[in-house]
Amino acid sequence: MKLTVTTWNINSVRLRIDLVAKFIKSARPDILCLQETKCPDDKFPLKRFKRLGYEHVALNGQKGYHGVVVLSRLPFERFDVQLFCGKSDCRHISAVFGERAGFRDPITVHNFYVPAGGDLPDPDLNPKFAHKLAFLDEMRDCAVIRPQKSERAILVGDLNVAPLEHDVWSHKQMVRVVSHTPIECEKLTMARKSGDWVDSMRELTPEPAKLYTWWSYRSPDWATADRGRRLDHIWTSPMLADRVSSIVVARNYRGAARPSDHVPVTAAIEV
DNA sequence: ATGGTCGGCAACCGA
Secondary structure, three states, rough: EEEEEEEEOOOOOOOOOHHHHHHHOOOOOOOEEEEOOOHHHHHHOOOHHHHOOOOOOEEEEEOOOOOOOEEEEOOOEEEEEEOOOOOOOOOOEEEOOOOHHOOOOOOEEEEEEEEOOOOOOOOOOOOOOOOOHHHHHHHHOOOOOOOOOOEEEEEEEEEEOOOOOOHOOOOOHHHOOOOOOOOHHHHHHHHHHOOOEHHHHHHOOOOOOOOOOOOOOOOOOOOHOOOOOOOEEEEHHHHHHEEEEEEEEEEHHHHHHHHHHOOOEEEEEEE
């Protein structure tokens, strides 16, 4: 079967529930991973998602900030949450899809929201940047996240790093800007390699093609300027690496009324 | 070189 998985930093799920509903009706992914829901679990619009066909929900939300959720049309076996950097921030949730979803060999889906890191790219002067670097180091070292050899796993989310030269509109002008500094790019790559993860977006669209998933709210004419960044990612374990048949970056959602600054990214995987 | 915009939540903080 073809499994479709979407990642989308929604920047308030309650404010943008109608936009999410529109996306769902058009794309109908099997699994929808959202970040920055900014919504405590008891205020999450569960009924709306259930009516849209997403009856299986793994929530990790908090008031005001962060928050991640896995919404699924398929039932999962269990879900799990990892904490990072000794904080209670809601920045990770994973779900395991197995026999209940019709899979003899289970598939684990991780949904991440990596700290943005503030403005100043100096960990000594900017604690938010230090937190981001420490978070990436913990991702690299986290044995629970790392797929076992021959395990089927997918890692998606707003990783807040555009690691490659053509993941930003101008490498030269971005190299000192948080999200594209060498230290972050190296640490994200180390986190990816430590789990043997494959960057599936770049498997299907190799460099030097430009690939963006985020455009700043501060750009009045974002589409013409097109100064985007690839902050959102879909990684797979080696077992699934050659089974990703398509990746769609739904850039048109950036042009919606009251958009998120990120757009949905959807992978289709033959499983 | 600088400031530009959002959302949450009710002052600014985080992005």
